[in-house]
Structure formats: C-alpha cells, structure tokens
Amino acid sequence: MQRKKIVLPESEIPRQWYNIMADMPTPLEPPLHPGTGEPAGPDDLSPIFPMNLIEQEVSTKRWIDIPEEILEKYLIWRPTPLYRAYNLEKHLKTPARIYYKNEGVSPAGSHKPNTAIAQAYYNKEAGTRRITTETGAGQWGSALSMCCSFFGLECKVFMVKISYNQKPYRRLMMETWGATCTASPSTETQAGRSILEKNPDSPGSLGMAISEAVEAAVGDEYTKYSLGSVLNHVMLHQTINGLETQKQLEMAGDYPDVVIGCAGGGSNFAGNCLPFVRDKIHGKEIDIIGVEPSSCPTMSRGPFAYDFGDTVQMTPLMPMHTLGHDFVPAPIHAGGLRYHGMAPILSQLLLDKLIRAENINQLETFQAGITFARTEGFISAPECNHAVAMTIREALKAREEGKEKTILCNWSGHGLVDMAAYEAYLSGQLSDQPLPEEEITRALEAIAPLPKPRQYIG
Amino acid sequence: MQRKKIVLPESEIPRQWYNIMADMPTPLEPPLHPGTGEPAGPDDLSPIFPMNLIEQEVSTKRWIDIPEEILEKYLIWRPTPLYRAYNLEKHLKTPARIYYKNEGVSPAGSHKPNTAIAQAYYNKEAGTRRITTETGAGQWGSALSMCCSFFGLECKVFMVKISYNQKPYRRLMMETWGATCTASPSTETQAGRSILEKNPDSPGSLGMAISEAVEAAVGDEYTKYSLGSVLNHVMLHQTINGLETQKQLEMAGDYPDVVIGCAGGGSNFAGNCLPFVRDKIHGKEIDIIGVEPSSCPTMSRGPFAYDFGDTVQMTPLMPMHTLGHDFVPAPIHAGGLRYHGMAPILSQLLLDKLIRAENINQLETFQAGITFARTEGFISAPECNHAVAMTIREALKAREEGKEKTILCNWSGHGLVDMAAYEAYLSGQLSDQPLPEEEITRALEAIAPLPKPRQYIG
Numbered sequence A, B: 001m002q003r004k005k006i007v008l009p010e011s012e013i014p015r016q017w018y019n020i021m022a023d024m025p026t027p028l029e030p031p032l033h034p035g036t037g038e039p040a041g042p043d044d045l046s047p048i049f050p051m052n053l054i055e056q057e058v059s060t061k062r063w064i065d066i067p068e069e070i071l072e073k074y075l076i077w078r079p080t081p082l083y084r085a086y087n088l089e090k091h092l093k094t095p096a097r098i099y100y101k102n103e104g105v106s107p108a109g110s111h112k113p114n115t116a117i118a119q120a121y122y123n124k125e126a127g128t129r130r131i132t133t134e135t136g137a138g139q140w141g142s143a144l145s146m147c148c149s150f151f152g153l154e155c156k157v158f159m160v161k162i163s164y165n166q167k168p169y170r171r172l173m174m175e176t177w178g179a180t181c182t183a184s185p186s187t188e189t190q191a192g193r194s195i196l197e198k199n200p201d202s203p204g205s206l207g208m209a210i211s212e213a214v215e216a217a218v219g220d221e222y223t224k225y226s227l228g229s230v231l232n233h234v235m236l237h238q239t240i241n242g243l244e245t246q247k248q249l250e251m252a253g254d255y256p257d258v259v260i261g262c263a264g265g266g267s268n269f270a271g272n273c274l275p276f277v278r279d280k281i282h283g284k285e286i287d288i289i290g291v292e293p294s295s296c297p298t299m300s301r302g303p304f305a306y307d308f309g310d311t312v313q314m315t316p317l318m319p320m321h322t323l324g325h326d327f328v329p330a331p332i333h334a335g336g337l338r339y340h341g342m343a344p345i346l347s348q349l350l351l352d353k354l355i356r357a358e359n360i361n362q363l364e365t366f367q368a369g370i371t372f373a374r375t376e377g378f379i380s381a382p383e384c385n386h387a388v389a390m391t392i393r394e395a396l397k398a399r400e401e402g403k404e405k406t407i408l409c410n411w412s413g414h415g416l417v418d419m420a421a422y423e424a425y426l427s428g429q430l431s432d433q434p435l436p437e438e439e440i441t442r443a444l445e446a447i448a449p450l451p452k453p454r455q456y457i458g
Helices: A052-056 A068-074 A086-092 A113-124 A139-151 A163-168 A168-176 A190-198 A205-217 A230-249 A267-280 A346-350 A362-376 A384-402 A419-426 A437-447 B051-058 B068-074 B085-090 B113-125 B139-151 B161-166 B168-175 B191-196 B206-217 B234-249 B268-282 B344-351 B362-376 B384-401 B419-426 B437-447
Strands: A016-018 A064-065 A082-084 A097-102 A132-136 A154-160 A180-184 A223-225 A256-260 A287-293 A304-308 A319-320 A355-360 A406-411 B017-020 B063-065 B082-084 B097-102 B130-135 B154-160 B179-186 B223-225 B258-262 B288-294 B304-308 B317-321 B354-359 B406-411
Touching: A016 A223, A016 A267, A052 A113, A052 A230, A052 B068, A068 A086, A068 A163, A068 A180, A068 B168, A082 A230, A082 B258, A082 B288, A086 A097, A086 A362, A086 A384, A086 B437, A097 A230, A113 A132, A113 A230, A113 B344, A113 B384, A132 A139, A132 A205, A139 A168, A154 A163, A154 A205, A168 A205, A168 B419, A180 A205, A180 A362, A190 A205, A205 A223, A230 A267, A230 A346, A230 A406, A256 A319, A256 A384, A267 A406, A287 A384, A304 A406, A304 B362, A319 A346, A346 A437, A346 B406, A355 A384, A362 A384, A384 A406, A384 A437, A384 B179, A384 B362, A406 B317, A419 B168, A437 B130, B017 B234, B017 B268, B017 B354, B051 B113, B051 B234, B051 B344, B068 B113, B082 B234, B085 B097, B085 B362, B097 B234, B097 B384, B113 B130, B113 B139, B113 B234, B139 B154, B139 B168, B154 B168, B154 B206, B161 B168, B161 B179, B191 B206, B206 B223, B206 B288, B206 B304, B223 B419, B234 B268, B234 B406, B234 B419, B258 B268, B258 B384, B268 B288, B288 B384, B304 B344, B304 B437, B317 B344, B354 B384, B362 B384, B384 B406
Parallel strands: A097 A406, A132 A154, A132 A223, A154 A180, A256 A287, A256 A406, A287 A355, B097 B406, B130 B154, B130 B223, B154 B179, B258 B288, B258 B406, B288 B354
Antiparallel strands: A016 A064, A082 A097, A304 A319, B017 B063, B082 B097, B304 B317
C-alpha cells in the first residue's frame, strides 16, 4: 500500500523559528525613513508596530523560541502533512519523486495563519487592542481576522476593492471571525480620499490598501498595523513550514533537488525554502525557485532598488526587487501574487544567487491546477497553482532527461474559496496577461528619483 | 500547554467497517419493489447498483474488511483529527468536556468521500464505467466527482436546480474534478421532463434529482447509480468515522455521555454514532442525538412508513421516517438536510429508542456557527451548524445542572464553500422556517395509500 502522507508527530513540531539573517552571505541593507531617506531604526517603526515584533524584525539571532501560547495555536492544524504525489507522478510518467507540503489544512485554508497567530500574540502581549491591515484576495485578511478573534483583538481590514466586489467569500470569512472589512480605496482615510479624488473608479491595489491600513494605525497608541508578507519577522514566522518539511523528508529518507514555491510578497515561498537556503549556504546543491505570475514578475524582471511598500509612500523605503510602488498589475485571479515588491530577504538571496525566479502565464497555472486536482484530489488556490505548474515543468524535464530527482512543491493553500477563478478558466474566459515591456520602463521611471542601494543592479 | 488535537496514527486506522445490521435488536423490514409492493431482493437492485455493493447492502456480517485500495485513498486525509473544544468550553463557561471530530479535512471538505471512495472503487471492480448521482447543496456530488476521477470513472451529477443556480462553487468543484453537472429537473430524462411539464419553474428537490439520476443509469450495463446517504452500505462505509473517534477518545481517556450529529439522509450522523449505538446495545448509557432542521424534521416529526426515496416513485419503497416523497422543504441553507426520508437503519434505531431526534431553527444554527468560528477557528457548513447548535445547548444544560459530562460533536465539514449563507445570516436576511402542521398532514396523505410496515407507528 502506498503511504502518500508523511505525518510529523505533534511532539516533533519545531519549537524555534529559523532566522536566516544570521546566515546570509550579504547582510540586508537597512530600510530608510520615508521622509529623510536616512536609515530607519526601531523607533521609526514603533508608531505602527509593537516593539517585540520590531525586535524580531532586526534580530540576527539564528534560532528564536516560539512561545508556548503560539505553539498551542499552531497545534490546531500543525504539523501540516507532507504528501508524496504518487498519482501526479504516474500521470506525468516522470521518474521524479514529487512531494508537496499541504498548508491548506489551517482553518483559514492557507499558510497565512503561521504569522498571523504570532503577530496577534505579540501585539496582545504588547498591549495592542486593535490591528489594522490590508488584504488582496483575502487570504491574509481572513487569517489575521481569525487570529485576532483567538486573542480578543479588534481587527480592521482594508481589502482591495476589485477583490472586495468580485470575491466576497473571504470577506465573509473575515466578518464571520468578527473583523470589519472595508473596500479600499475608501473615504475613511486621507490616503484613500486622495486616491479617489484622482480616480473615483480606482479598482484598488495592495499598495493603496497598505497606505490606508498604515494611516488608520498611526496616532492611536492601542492600534497597530500588521503586514502579512515582505517583512523579516513575517519570513521568520513562516519558517515553521520549511523546518517541518525537513523533518518529514528525513522521515521519508529523501532530500530535495528542487524546491518550488509561489511568490507574491514572499512569505509563502520564504517559509518553505529558507531552511533549505541555509543548507545551500552550507554546501548542499539545491535549485530553489520562486514562481511569479508573468503579469507581475517582480523578482524575475523588476530591478533591485529602494522603494516604498505602499502607493502613497508612507512606509519606509526597502531594498527589494520592485516594479514600482504605483504599479497596478493586471487583474489575474492569483490576487496574492499581485504585489509590486518582494521581501528584502528574498531579494538579497536572489542577488546572491541562492534562489532563482521564474514566471508563468495564467492559463498554464490553471491547467496545472486541474491536473493536480484530478490526480491528487486537492484543489489549489490560484496562487498555489503557480508552484504546481512549475513542479509539473520540472517533473517533465526530469522525464526528458531520464533523471530521478526529488522535487518539493510548497502547496500554500486550497482554492475552495476561489472557485469563480476556476469557472472563468473552465469556460474559456481567462487569458494570459504578461507584463508589457513599457510597463517595466514606467516602473523604472517611478523609482528613479529614490536613493540607490549599494547593490543596485538596475 | 493545552493539546487540542487528538491524532490517531495512520497505523491505527480501522481496517474494517462496522455493520450494525449484525447487532440491531429489531431487524430491518425489507425494501419493497416499487411496482409490485413485494419484498425486493438483490436482483431487483442490480439494474442500478453493482452486485458487490448490493451484497454489502443486505449483509449482516458484523465486520467487513476495507480493501487496501480504499484504505490507501482514505489515508490521503484520514485518520481525521478529534479536537477538544477548550476555547468553546471556556466561552460557554461549561463544566462539560466538548470534543469534535473534524471530517472537514478531506479534499472535498466533508465526510462524503468516506463512502464515495468505496462506491467508486467497488463500481470500478465490477466493471462500471460511468456513475450517475444526484446532489443537493453539492457536498455529495463533489465528493463522488473527486473519487470517480481517482478511479478513472465518468461521473454525471444531477444537482437540485435552486442550488445549481445559487451555489455555483460546489458545481465548479465537480467540474474541476472532471464531472458533468446538470441542473435538475432537466430535459435530459423522462422524469425531469414530466416534472417540468407540470411546473416549468420547479426549483428542484433531492427526490426529483434522484429520479433523474436513477433513470439515467438504468438500461446501460456500464452505467450505475450511486446514492450518498440513506442506504445500508452508505452507513457502513461511514462508520470509519465513529471507529476512529472511539480510538481517539480512548487515547484521551474519555468516553461520551452525549453523541451529536446532524442528520439529512443520515450518513453523517450514522457514520459517527453507530459504533456508539453498539456500545449502548451492550449496556453503555449514552444519549445519541440526531439533529434536523425545523423545516425538515423527518425523524423528529415524520411518521415511520414505507415510502419512495424519490419523487417519481422509481426507487424501492423503504421503511423509514418520512415527510412524504413529494415533500419540498423550505429553501434553508443547509441543503444537505433537505431530504424527505431518513436512513432505514436510523429510523429503526429511533423506533427502538437507541437514538433520539431533535430539530433546531435556522437562526440558532448560524448563531452557533459564528460562536464556534470565533472560539475554535473552524467555519462550519450550515448542515454541521445543526450539530454545533445542539452541542452548545447540551453544554449550557451541563452548566445549569453543574454536571461534568462529555459531549461528542460530529463536525461533518467546513463551510468555506457556503459563505453566501453566512452573508445572508450576518446581514439579517435569514429567517426561521419551521414546518407548518398542515404540511405534515399533507405528507401523511401522500404516503397513506402505500403498504404499511409491521412497525407502523404513524
């Protein structure tokens, strides 16, 4: 009998997060204050983040203990299962061994609660009563809503308007968990009003929603802001995924030649791959691939530069691959991958060639999702289908080359709340929307006046 | 640290289903042929079911081996976790210990694959190439679609028209898994056409969809029909749930005083409770409660009688609690509980007072679902909220009585595909729709001309 599922016992759950800042060959360049352009210190971040999370943001300690209160919540759905994709392998007639780590078993259906739990907990500890955030398709907003309800915190989510209107299910999840969800741009903030003044029909973007959420947090000492990706402490919390995966692969007596994850702001990809990047730094040969949509190829085509995290230029400038803070990507269904920037940690690892980036067209990702569902059973989120599509590419390459390699796919979440996207695909209404060259040029112009990082490679 | 989740190791998965037919104090009365009114034998069922499933339908063997091929598929998501609801207990300030068995971790999100896997497998073994079925809200249709894709079978689903139009997500899951889904009543069958002739605007019902699916199966030796509830072999397959739960409670050093499950056709309720009914037959004191919607109180208010499983009177007559084969329940959101009949096994156990039935109004069930989501994290399907609501009632009763009892709630599936129902509730658009007395009278009239069971208690 084939045992598909590799189950890590609860007693084996990792009790520390892994902080790659301790091992990076090139240290991160500092964030810069948005007004002065000078390096931003912890005090500059304290109006929007609690100090315990700021400490994690700048920490270079390799292992950081996971508090018992967080472990207790993780254990609601963790350790998550690692699967051997026997049926997909057979269907593809590939000699490759394919594994996928299923982060979709959390109550919110994605990897996002890994950091949402931690952020809610540390905020609670620091005396925060209310958290503001932004969300695109809603995976992050729903995860944070759930975790705020666990810790008795108020939660206010600014949701990108086009998703708010077209994809009500995740908004409804947020409301079910007791959060307040507002379509962004809204009239509730100065940032939102100024955007609406210029374009009353703005469909919104993550960058705009971040501006609104940050503005809604500053000025009230009991309200803090929370970001679901990009930042160092978010990457840190997500490493529980990769650390578990390493133990599970050891149980299976295997080790990956290729590690694949989809990348929007980077939290999902980083969460799974960073512990493997550590191995690579120590000499292991691994091909670590972040997969982006061709309509928003931040890592694979954007320059490395200092840029704002948001549209209205309120956040610190971060050294990262970016398509420009006013970039509005095509309305693809993988809403979680429609972000102009990439986590500074991943951006630096890309410069140092420890990871690489690929981008894939929308139709190929949905075709891959259908193949996956009909062989492995699980229906993937549109974001996750990018990783699945790349996995299939690599498995077919292994077949062509007659190579017996091991492929690890980070399966970030299920798509049961995204079935409208599958409908659009199955009825032939979807198209590929690769980014036109002139958009890249425009992005470069937008960030041209900003300070340059030492390692600027534009 | 509180350990909420009780994980049964894969090696401990039950390898046999439990057949309560071996232990029932009163044997079931036989089904009757719809034309002759005479007891129906295996040969009468063979036009629509394969013989290996018919053998299970009539078997009185206590333990039936689960084939390896089925176990292998079960292990994709089984054993499912049992949770201790610490947060809900705390919120309710109850001395009761509440456990819930989470069947929502299957790729389809509900308990339905427990029998869908088995039925697809046995059909494949018997040479079936195509399976027809009906579905209400879509939990059964989607589960069978997935399992047919596992075994390379075609799948044709007749979906109750009102759900087909209002709840596209589960239809899209079926199509993603490769099935064909048609709104019922349709023009594809004689049954559908005759219903549409009388009422072109018919919203459909499970009874009608069964008529269509049965008709679409007869006459082609490679096409069989599959039912997701009611029948004995369906109850049998679902017992994997209760058998796992018993092992998990043993691991927790506990045993239930109360066992609760929601009941539509009965497969979910039976799957969890039948192994406990066995214990009750052997002397254990347990209160075993099937929970119905007040708009479709089949067990709690319907008479025990011989009735058809479908509207157009094509199925055998079954001895069961029923509201009449032409009963069309109010359009509540718990589509899986809108069925006029109840599994003969459960109907007989009710007569023998081994289980009991309660019914609950729609608003109370959604209120319970919100409380559950905000404490335990998981968002329940509307059907499942009936069990959650009853669990909360029992927990509050324990508080009033100051009793330290153990309550087991069978959590049949998540509601992430049902968020439109939560929207209706949260925006105040839902109402209670308890069944008016005159509807019961009408139901009695509809079944009055049919043969009477020995134990008729109408």
